[in-house]
Amino acid sequence: MTITISISSTIGGSGKTTIACMFAHLLSANYKVLALDLCGQCNFTEVLLQDNTVRGTICDVLEIGNVTSYIVSIDENLHIIPGDQWICSSPSKFYIQGYKTPEVVFAMKELLNQAKTAYYDFVVIDTPSTSSKEVLNLSLSISDFAVMTYSPNKLQLIKSWLNKIKYVQDEFNPELRVGGILRTRFNDIEASHIFYNREVYRRHPEYCWNSIFHNSPLFSNIDSNSIKKVQVDTAFKAVYDELILRLLKTRKNGI
Template sequence: MNKKECFIGSISNYKGGTGKTITAVNLSAGLAIQKKKVLIIDIDPQSDTTRALMQDPMKINNCIYQLLDPGEKQPIDLKDCIYSTIHENLDILPNITETSGLEIPLAINFPESNWNLRNKIYDYVKDKYDYALIDCPPTLSIFVSNALYASDFVMIPVDAGSGNSLEGVKGVLELMQSVRDNGNPNLRFIKILINKIDRRKSAHKANIQEAQNRFGEENIFETTIPTSSVFETIETMRKTSVFSYSPTSKGAQGFRTFTKEFLSFFEPERSGE
């Protein structure tokens, strides 16, 4: 029996505060709970995903820094950069804040450096995992370009309470088209995920309507993630997923539903299960 296809995707919005890392952490955890073999790749030097999911971030030896560093003299084995997480079936390729210092060296090697991540991970990830999710920084930087060149798809989280996050959607779609035109033609946009929604607030309803008008209702996930003090607590703790911290909360239920919708997009034959 042949192994099922592995899908590699970037979670990106160049506007901050859109729930990007919360989406990356909890979707990857949700997929792992559904018995999928998942790798989360933290390409954001802020390293919030690393702190949330690694059992002991202090024990990082090799990580995304060594993989992307154009000055690295010794080839790094990808297996030495991958660690287990707090969830079974979920591994992580972590990051450290020092990676932010690689932006200029990588830019000097542009455009060849766009392919650094893909060249280092693609074959291994495709062989070992069902899904790989890349948590991108809130920029349109060389790190995001690396993520998109390594990806099969892009999904974009937005904050229901912020009209500015819709401008971030436009920026990511434009960068995605550039990547498609310059070497990764199979990269596709899947959908927008609306985060931090409170349907009692008129501004949230207006922003959702604006998103539907600008990008098409068919390009927005049916599932929305509610605003919740649970997420605020997790962000403050900077450690754990909603499934570990509060598995019966509305936030956890939102991500359970979203995980099923996400899986139905890639595995439609299983959508009725």
């Protein structure tokens, strides 16, 4: 059974794409992984693909209706459907055909679910920003396990994210599970960081990960070469280990 993990946030700069890259990279050491880039910035694609020249993207998948033709092999265990800066305009095709808003998400969901074949153990999704409503709903609608990256900022952002999860569960994907809130970009020096670090755990202890993705120069300019360095993997080990533990717990509880 393929497990689909989406990494999302309600604000830029939270390390969302870095987290997605590290999960895809480390999972592929032992499992078959498909990376799915649904973010218009396409950084997920840029980091994982050494050769950024691609013949097709996620927009081609949604336009032509063929998934397998646009999967690019990075290595034996890691494949990717490359991102596209115009991904946010893809739903317009379905609106032109007369689809209503929920039907657009269902149509795209049915198409991308074809990627969740028996070949892959995991699909890791880098989601778009919340400004792309249909594509964000799409990324969550095909996910089993949703993780939020939260960097020091308004705590209301967490409530907004949880409300979005609830909406997608009710409308598109009742099997979606909250994978938790991963605190990112925190340090132990700035007073605001210390406050938000403690406060988010106080308010959401059931969702907060124990591990924290701290600011580190190791991840400042991550690319297809640096992501393979032992020290990078070591620095990320606590976060990755907790991902596995949370997946195992969720599976045990019926995912």
